[in-house]
Structure formats: structure tokens, C-alpha cells
Amino acid sequence: MKIVVCIKQVPDTTEIKIDPKTGTLIRDGVPSIMNPDDKSGLEMALQLKDEKGAHVTVITMGPPQADLILREAYAMGVDRAIHLTDRKFAGADTLATSHALAGALRKIDFDLLITGRQAIDGDTAQVGPQIAEHLDLPQVSYLEDLKFDGDKTFTMKRHIEEGYQMLEVEAPCVVTVLSSANNPRYMNVGGIVDAYQKEVEVWGFNEIEVDEKNLGLKGSPTSVHKAFARGLKPAGELYEVETDEAVGIIIKKLKEKFILN
Amino acid sequence: MDFSLTKEQVLFQQMIKDFAEREVKPLAAEVDEQERFPIETVEKMAKIGIMGIPIPKQYGGAGGNNVMYSMAVEELSAVCATTGVIVSAHTSLCAAPIMENGTEAQKQKYLPKLASGEWIGAFGLTEPNAGTDAAGQQTTAVEEGDNYIINGSKIFITNAEYAHVYVIFAMTDKSKGTRGITAFIIEKGTPGFSIGKKEKKMGIRGSATCELIFENVVLPKENMLGKLNKGFGIAMKTLDGGRIGIAAQALGIAQGAINETVRYVKERKQFGRPISGFQNTQFQLADMNTKTEASRMLVRKAANKKDQKVPYSVDAAMCKLYAAETAMEVTNKAVQLHGGYGYTREYPVERMMRDAKITEIYEGTSEVQRMVISANMLK
Numbered sequence: 001m002k003i004v005v006c007i008k009q010v011p012d013t014t015e016i017k018i019d020p021k022t023g024t025l026i027r028d029g030v031p032s033i034m035n036p037d038d039k040s041g042l043e044m045a046l047q048l049k050d051e052k053g054a055h056v057t058v059i060t061m062g063p064p065q066a067d068l069i070l071r072e073a074y075a076m077g078v079d080r081a082i083h084l085t086d087r088k089f090a091g092a093d094t095l096a097t098s099h100a101l102a103g104a105l106r107k108i109d110f111d112l113l114i115t116g117r118q119a120i121d122g123d124t125a126q127v128g129p130q131i132a133e134h135l136d137l138p139q140v141s142y143l144e145d146l147k148f149d150g151d152k153t154f155t156m157k158r159h160i161e162e163g164y165q166m167l168e169v170e171a172p173c174v175v176t177v178l179s180s181a182n183n184p185r186y187m188n189v190g191g192i193v194d195a196y197q198k199e200v201e202v203w204g205f206n207e208i209e210v211d212e213k214n215l216g217l218k219g220s221p222t223s224v225h226k227a228f229a230r231g232l233k234p235a236g237e238l239y240e241v242e243t244d245e246a247v248g249i250i251i252k253k254l255k256e257k258f259i260l261n
Numbered sequence: 262m263d264f265s266l267t268k269e270q271v272l273f274q275q276m277i278k279d280f281a282e283r284e285v286k287p288l289a290a291e292v293d294e295q296e297r298f299p300i301e302t303v304e305k306m307a308k309i310g311i312m313g314i315p316i317p318k319q320y321g322g323a324g325g326n327n328v329m330y331s332m333a334v335e336e337l338s339a340v341c342a343t344t345g346v347i348v349s350a351h352t353s354l355c356a357a358p359i360m361e362n363g364t365e366a367q368k369q370k371y372l373p374k375l376a377s378g379e380w381i382g383a384f385g386l387t388e389p390n391a392g393t394d395a396a397g398q399q400t401t402a403v404e405e406g407d408n409y410i411i412n413g414s415k416i417f418i419t420n421a422e423y424a425h426v427y428v429i430f431a432m433t434d435k436s437k438g439t440r441g442i443t444a445f446i447i448e449k450g451t452p453g454f455s456i457g458k459k460e461k462k463m464g465i466r467g468s469a470t471c472e473l474i475f476e477n478v479v480l481p482k483e484n485m486l487g488k489l490n491k492g493f494g495i496a497m498k499t500l501d502g503g504r505i506g507i508a509a510q511a512l513g514i515a516q517g518a519i520n521e522t523v524r525y526v527k528e529r530k531q532f533g534r535p536i537s538g539f540q541n542t543q544f545q546l547a548d549m550n551t552k553t554e555a556s557r558m559l560v561r562k563a564a565n566k567k568d569q570k571v572p573y574s575v576d577a578a579m580c581k582l583y584a585a586e587t588a589m590e591v592t593n594k595a596v597q598l599h600g601g602y603g604y605t606r607e608y609p610v611e612r613m614m615r616d617a618k619i620t621e622i623y624e625g626t627s628e629v630q631r632m633v634i635s636a637n638m639l640k
Binding site: 031068071072075185186187188189190191192193194195196 | 268269272273275276279280309310311313314318322323324325329
């Protein structure tokens, strides 16, 4: 089986602070990490490799420093790494990004394409489904678990609002994975030692199959209207009272806020 | 001159910090309190190659270097000094002497098991009457046909209870003093070889420190490590490498105490403001951090020299001496800055201060390091 996993380098948002004066993110000194949902997607692929044998390729689109997460992927056990980077890709929103990735994926043979559900820097959850649309492949989003029958059918457990949905899907297909699906493995020390001996294939516009007008800023219909920091919630009020009185207080508060009439 | 880490070392640091924080730190207080060897952590470390960092790939190791190994001991010790010394004794004191002095057959037999962490390693030199004066060995090895018969005992042996293979030293020719000591490899379960009393210690309480007892143990000659009567040199060379590990442990303890203290002084309020606002706190922190960073430079320099295969024994002595004394000083200040809370087991700096003390004692006391350093100056 051939698996491709799309991964993204993101700022570690747990380490991000907001500049109190400008209200913008302070990115200086914030470490970059492999997006957590993507890392769980990668772990899912590596578990399939461990159990059934598979060839796992990772692909990322990003600036030169994104090379780091491809080396990390090598140290976790992938077989091939591709870095999509070109000035023509710069300024891409989710649609242009998914066009570029789909353009590269047209050049790769695979049975299963895995992406993370969403990236912690943008939180859109759009790129995976968009890729599936561009490639005209079946897609299953919000995956918690996946089993392979060894031939061509996957059994999938998908998270939905009311619970779980179990599905059977035939290869080739696209899935998006939740970080709750598994605990990604650590990089292996021997793998780290070898990570920079391996080749990361760098692909630009000329290596992929895509219409140039769909790429970069030109191919991005999204524009940012305004970015602002969400205000902090005020501290709550604490009442230590009997239940009956508490119910009355809650109803009064909800009416004050026009939540109840 | 370049003080920066290589790309591989940067990636390694990211992994080991993450591992220490998520897998090792949550157990540290319990391991100390219950004097429990964290075997589950050893299994996790084994799985990702931490038990065989500087062992070449051909022997099943990770093929890394001593700088990476020192970084591992540092980061593990920053959250749990017990875990740090388990890796240090296993790697520096058992795998390393086999790698450096073993026959090809010995390397093939032991290194893959040690590197994979399937087996844990230990080292037995110290005896009740032979500490710093290692030449006072009373354990004997008497030749008998194709075997040696070992009698005697060793004390204060790290990993003892949990180890599978031990590098030990015994007198093969009492008349020759240090030139009559020979090294041997002995496996757990060898008839006549048993584990004695477990020590109750001030710090590193999760590490299993025990006595080794040899009663008419029959060891085949192929278990001799290195040449007959050349054991003292092997022991001294092994301890040179071990000192880098212990210095890294001390460095980690100091850094761990700083991390805890920085967090605490920002939260703790007295006289209406966080104590981090007081100049005394700031100056103490500055001194703690400067000395710890100086320790790190000495540790990395010694480890790098070992990687470059140039003489490093004075560098190892210097980094061990300085990092150990810094760990003691820094943890002492960390407890002081925590005030009364720092003296309780609610806060990890109490444990760190107890853990720091041993780094001034084992694998050569600070006094021994000063002897090594000055002897080299005055020769």
C-alpha cells in the first residue's frame, strides 16, 4: 500500500503570546512544530506501515525552514519526503494551497491520502476536503480510527457531533484525521542521526501539474478583513447558596443578558 | 569556532526535551518518594534508541555522538536525576568499556542487547575499602584451567538490581597493585553471583544502588575484558567518559532547578508584588544561570573532544567538577528562593537539592577531579 501524508509546519500556538499594545501575535522566538492533527495522521500511516507494510510519503508546502518537519518525519520512519516550495505558491489561502498540493499529488501514485483535520494556526479544516475535490476522490473527514483489510477496503471510524459513524471506503481515498486518534510516536534516535543523510525532494511549479492561475495570491479568493485579539472574559461571580436560590440567580442573570425572556 | 548545535543535535534536543517533559517528569516525585526504579521509563527509552545513543549502528545502536548522549542525560536529569543516572551508568560505564576494549565476539554478544535496551548495564569497581583508592581492590580472580574464579564484593553499584550485564574489576595479581587488576564481563544469573543490600540514599532514590557479591563465581576466560592485568587503565578511561555523563546529570539538575525557580518567583507574591521584582531574586537568578551555562559549555566541550577522538580526560574532570559544584550551589539557591515551600516535598527543588549532592561524590569526587586537573598542570 502507498500512503501520502500532508503535513504543515505551524507556530506552537501554546507558546504564543499576544502583544498587549498592538493586539497582534508575537511570533518571535516561538518554536515551529509539526501541526498536531497532521502528526496524528502521520502516526496513523506509520501504524499501517508497521502492521501491514506500506510505503509512506510526506509532503509539505512551505518556506525553506519547513524542511525541519520533513526531517522529523524521516526520524519517525517515513520513506520519502517532498517539499513544495516556489515563489509562485506564496500568499496562498486554503484554496490556492490545496490546488498546489493537488498538483503535486497528481504526480504521485497512492492508495490513501491522509491530512490532519485542521492546522492550529488557521483552524479552517478546508485543505484536506479541497484536495479531495480537486482530485475527484472520496473523502472522509474527522477520523478517529482506520483499519485496512489488506486488499483495498478501509474501515473507518469517524467522529460526528452525535457520536461516531462507521464507514467502509475503497482505495484510493482521502481522509482527515483528528489529533485525538492516537499518540504520535517520538522520533527515533537512530532516525535522527540519519535524517539529514536522506534526500528531501524539492518541487516547484515546474514539477507539479496545476493551472498557474489557481496558485499563490492570484489564486486566493480569501482576503483578511481585520485581525484582532479576542477580549478576555471578566472573572466570574461566586455564590455559595442553596440550590433553590442558585436556580433563581442563574435565571435572573440569563434574563439580564437576554438569553432568557 | 562554532558554538551552535548541528542540525541533527537540534532535532534530537527537540525530541528529548519533549520526551523528558511528557514521559519522565510526571513520575519524578513518585520515583523519589517510593525509591522505585522507573523500569517503564527504561522500556520507553529503549524503544526510541535512548539506551544506545553513542553505540555504532553496526552494533544495533543509534550511531549518535557523545554530545547527543550528554544532551540526553542533561534533559532527563533536568526533570528526574534518577532517570539521568540510569542512562549514564548503562551507557558510559557498561556499553562504552565493552565497545572500547571488547573483542569482536564480546561486542557482537553484548552491544546489540545493551543498545536496544533489552539489557541494562552496570559497572563494579568500588569496594568497601576501595573507593577513591581504587587500587585497594580485594575482589580476586584466580586462574583455574580455562576459567577465573571470582571472590569478593562491590558496593554502591548503580542499576545493580535491574542490570543484566556488569563490567567488574578484580585482582589477578595482588603483588602488582594497580598493575594487577583485570576487567571482566559478568552476566546476571551466573552461579555464585548475587545482589546484596540495597542502599537507602539521600538522593537519586529511584536508582537501584546495591552491593554485588561473588562467591566462587566461575567465569570463562572469554569473559575477560581487555588484557590480563590491564583493568586499572580500562577503569580510569571508562570513568573519564562517565564523568561527562555525570557532569551532564549535574548540569541537568541545575537547569531543572532554575526552570522551577523562574516559574515560582513570578508567581510568589510578597510585599504586594512577585518576588521576581526584587533585585536579590534577579541577581541570584543571574548567577545561577551564568554558572549553569558555563557548565554546559564545559560538558559540551569535553563530549565534543571525545567525539573528535582527542584526549579529553582533563576536560572531563573539569566539567564534572564545575557542573557538580554548580548543581549544588544552584539547587541550594533554588530552595532559598522558594523559602519555606522549597523545603517541602510539594516543590521539586527539595528533591533536586538532595539529588545534586551525589554528583560531587560519585565517578570521582570533586577532590579527585582537582587532583586530575592539577596533576596535568604540574607534570
